[in-house]
Amino acid sequence: MAISATASAGLGQTGGPAPGAASPARGSRLNVGTAFAGAVLGYLFGHWLGNAIVSGDLYEVAFNTSTNNVAIFLALLFGVVGWLAGIGALNYPIAKIMGKEAPAEIPEEGWARFLKFTLDHKVVGIQYVVGVLMFFFTGGLIAMAIRTELLNPTSHIFGPNIYIQLVSEHGSIMMMMATSIVVGPLGNFLVPLMIGSRRMAFPRVEALSFWVFISGLMVILTAFPLGGFQTGWTGYAPLQEQSSGGMDSYLMGFGVIGTGMILAGFNMAVSIITYRAPGMRWSRLPIFAWSMLGTAGLLTLATPVLFAGVYMGALDRTAQTALFVNAHGGSSFLWENLFWFFGHPEVYIMALPGFGIAAELLPVFTRKPLFAYRVGAAGMIGVGLLSFFVWQHHLFQSGINPDMRPMFMLTTELISIPTGFIYLVGMGTLWRAKIRLELPMLFVLALYFNFLFGGITGVYLSDVPINVQVHGSFFVMAHFHYTIMGGLVFAFFGGLYYWLPRMTGSMMNETLGRIHFWMMFIFFNLTFFPLFIVGLLGMPRRVFEYAPRLQTLNDISSISSYLLGFSFVVFTINLVWTQFISPKPAPPNPWNSKGLEWTMPTPLPFHNFSRIPVILSDPYRYGEPDALPVADFGEIAAATSSTHEGLAGAQPTSSGTEEV
Amino acid sequence: MADAPGLMEPAEEIAYETRCAEGAIWTGTRLLIGVIAMAFAGVGFAYFYLRSVNSEGLWRPHGQTAPLLLGTEIAGAALVGAILQSYGLFRLRRGLDLDWSVATWATAGAGVLGCGLQIWELTRLGFQPGQSGYASLFVAWGPLSAALLLVGAYWSETLAARALRMKSAVAGDGGLSASQLPRARLFRASAEGAAYFWWFITTVSVLFWLLFYIV
Structure with a gap:
């Protein structure tokens, strides 16, 4: 390593301002x-x-x-x-x-920085934690209102119009939240640390994605005073054309959120491809980063099609075009195609990060290397690619050419193969392991349990004969809650318990955490499993009345949903108490992980790494006494920089930074 | 985040991070093109879908067509922009900074002109937005086309303005075309990206010109 050192602005992104840069002080107010x-x-x-x-x-x-x-x-x-x-x-x-260079950001201390447009990926990550929790709790409160209406089959609290508005708002808010629940908070915070980078590729794009994301929540909530929207989260035409002013909020909300998703995915993909530290080969990339890369690819390539769809819907409602109006040369099925071309990859935008977290945590708590790492990474990319070829299964009942159904049934069933790869990587890692049942691990195990139900019912739903029977019923609703909430949301909370000590330097309370977990796990299953049964018995989605014989199952679901909601009260108390009121300093590496993100001091330095690390091995070498350390942070790097894997030997190529 | 804002970096690390940033511009340009291409693919899908469905026989009654001359001028503006930006890059690589600047300002002008013509065209249509599938889709495509040209113009203009400000800083180090200062290298990476992006704009403009005016 060279001896001479200069004070650097980090290419104008951090540190002192570059010559001709816009004043940083102006933005800081x-x-x-x-x-x-x-x-x-x-x-x-x-x-x-x-x-x-x-x-x-x-x-x-x-x-x-x-x-x-x-x-x-x-x-x-x-x-x-x-x-x-x-x-x-x-x-x-x-x-x-006016030709000005990028203004530099002066590092700030204190809480005020969390309320600002900041270029520090760690601050943006924590901003996202708060943001997604706001989304999640808003959508959750609406969910409990829905379950309250369904306590009784014939006595009503809200009536049909308010009920469908609540259903639509809940679905939209939760879908918006779920697309960013991991990429935003954990992805932004952790990926640079995991790949050995001091920054994201485009920190302004990263910060912009967060503030766009937050504005999306405000936009979608304006639907309530504007009369709501009656279409559910899918926004189908021609009801879209007939809906009240709240439909405008839906279209604008998804346009805004879609923009945020594209920005977040764009920045994430470029960062992983180009900012990996020397020695961070693709085969050494943490599996969580692989899941972020797969998700980012889907975010950047699927979401623009949704953007085109909501843009057309907005024009139909304002400029009097007729893109979704059959009587004037348009087609309502056009919306369905555009929406689901985005909508099905979105399912994997929500699934992949959850599996990424699970696969990242499993080796830590089993003290074994990750089983079939390459298969897991290949599975994530395979799921991402195949997800672009399945969207028409959402249109099995919508008048597509019946001859097209078998093909899309086949592609949908095919996607269970790479999904199975990812699942089996988890099972293989658990096999004969000495499992440490610590709090994050409980959430990971719950993910695998829940996803089994969600995944297998998904295979049923891809089959046309079964799809014809249960389409539009609570069976479908239970299926996707098992995959998204049972998979992704459990993984998110597991990841939060695991990485919060890294993010804030404070541990969460173990007892409260376990109460949260067991309440969430038990009442999640009691809330949603009965809905498989009521769905099979014929209860349709989005209808506020149902057959009286289904009341008992619905009441079990509703009462469980309140207790499920209460589990998040426990979580919030734990979060506020341990992170704000009475923080308990976390040990430097509380889970004894080999991950690169745990190698830095607490609090994390502004630039993450005082020296760019040279990566020597993947972070899953548990139980291997002779394994190399994950990275070298100085002395060894100096010795190797002129030999094989030091900075001098690293060259960025068209596919990113690789070693020569 | 309690350390000093400035970071003492060895020369190798600065060089390494510069290469990473160049790679980010290269990759980011291609990914940005992918993002925009998918949005336009949505419009292209709508074109073929509505055309094949032909609801109520109202895909394109009486052979409705937007003004051909204006449409050709808009696609032509995109093509001129791409040629100018690429020619400028060609000259920059040969050390002719001034040629690059003139070409880039002209490219920005072509983009603004194309954008203006596209907006003007939307006021000169011989059909109402909801009159047919074709009419609806054309009205939807027009603003997207204008926005795309404007993005290209913005990229070129900001590069040209940046070059003016950088001129004195890099003059002693070989100028814009040869300086090895990190900011000059990143500038050149961005200039290369802009040229690539302008060819993408041209491809989109010509493809949709064929669909909306010729087919």
């Missing part, structure tokens, strides 16, 4: 308060503009225009732009027009 102010001003301006366009009178201030879709769309659009301007996200893109 902006925070979530100014963002809210910007959003309100933008909303009012957009609303006024929409009314002016429609009325043709620029000076008329119209109000009570809930049916003016142009005004609603422009209000939401300018509201989001105002939000981003208020947080400072637009400062640099505007400064660029």
Whole structure:
């Protein structure tokens, strides 16, 4: 390693400002308060503009225009732009027009940095934790309202219109949340640490993705005062065309969230491909990073099609196009195709990160190397690729050419093969292991248990004859809750218990954590398993009344859902108590992991690594006494830099940074 | 995050991170093209889907067509932009910084012109948005096309403006085309990406020109 050293701005991203850079101080005064102010001003301006366009009178201030879709769309659009301007996200893109270099970020201490547009991936990761929990708890409260309505088959609390609005809002919020629940918090925080990088490839894109994501929640919640939307989360036309003003919030909300997803995936993919430390071959990449790469690929390539779909829907509602109107040369099935071309890869956007967490944690708690690492990585990429060829199974009942059904049945069943690879990697690692049943491991085991139900019922649903019978029933609903909540959400909480000591430096309370786990596991199953049965017995989704003979099963589900909700109260108390009120400092490596992310001091240095590490092996060499350390942080690197795997020997290629 | 903001980096690490950043621009450009291509693929899918379904016989009644001359000018603006940006890059590689600057400003101008023409065209259509499947899809495609041209113009303009500001800083190190300073290397990577991106814009513009005006 060279002896001479210079103070670096990290290529203008961190540290001192580059010459000609925009002033960092200007952006630093902006925070979530100014963002809210910007959003309100933008909303009012957009609303006024929409009314002016429609009325043709620029000076008329119209109000009570809930049916003016142009005004609603422009209000939401300018509201989001105002939000981003208020947080400072637009400062640099505007400064660029004048040729200014990237402004440098001065590291900040204290809580204020979490309320700002920041380039530190660790801060963005923690911002995302708070953001996804806000989404999750909002959607969860609505879920309990839905279950309350279903306590009785004929006595009603909300009535049909409010009920379908609640169902639609719950589905949309949870789907939006689930696409980012791991990539946002854990991906952004951990991936640079795992790949030995000091930063993400595009830190502004990363920060922008978070603030766009948060604005998406606000946009989708505006649907309630605008009359909601009655389509469910799938937004099918022609109901989309007929729905009240809340449909505008749905279309804009998914457009905004979709933008955030693309940005997050784009940055994640480029970071993993190009910012791996020397020696971090593809065969040494942590399996969690592989899952992030697969997910990022899906986010960047599937979500633009959703964006095109919601854009067309917005035009139908504002510019009087007829893209989804059969009577004017359009087709409502066009929406279904565009939506599900995104929607099915989205299922794997939600599944892959959960399996990535599980596979990352298993070797730590079994003290064994990860079984069939390459098969697991190949399975993740295989699932991602195949997911683009299955979307039509969502249209089995929607009038597609019946001759097309067998082909899509086959492709859907094929995808169970790489999914099985991933599952078997987990089972192989557990085989004959001395399992440490610590808190994160409980969540991982629960994932494998729950996903078995979700996955196998998914194979049933891909078969046309069964699909014809149970389509649109609670069976389908139970299936995807078992895969998404039973898989992804359990993995997320397991990952949070595992990595929070790394993120914040404080341990969570073990006892409260175990109470949370057992309540969540038991009442999740008691909430959703009965719904398989009521679905098979014929109870349709999205209908507020049902046959009285199904009340007992529905009541078991509803009461369990309250207790499931209470488990998150326990989690929140644990989180607030241990992280804010009475933090208990965590040991440097509480789980005795070999992961690169655990090798740095606490609190994490601003630049992560004082020296760029040279990676020597994968992080799963448990039980191998002669195994090399995962990385070399200095002395060995200096010795090897001129030989084989040091910095001098590393060359970025078209496929990223690889060794010569 | 309690350490000092500045980082004492050995020269090898700076060089290594610069190579990573160059790789990020290279990869990011290709991935950005993939993202936008998928959005336009959605429009392309809609074109063929609505055309084959032909609901109520209203895909394209009476051979509706948007103004051909304007459409050709817009696609032409994209093509000119791509040629200019690539020619500029060719000259930059030969050390002719000024040629690159002139070509890049002209490229930005072509992008703005194409965007303006596209918006103007939307006001000159001989059909209403909901009149047919074709009419609806054309009205949907127009703003996307304008936005794509504007993104290309933005990329070129910001590069050209950045070159003006960097000029004195890199003058003693071989100029824009030869300087080995990290910012100059990243600038050149971005210039290469812009040229690549402009060919993508041209491909999209010409493909949809064929679909909407010729087929």
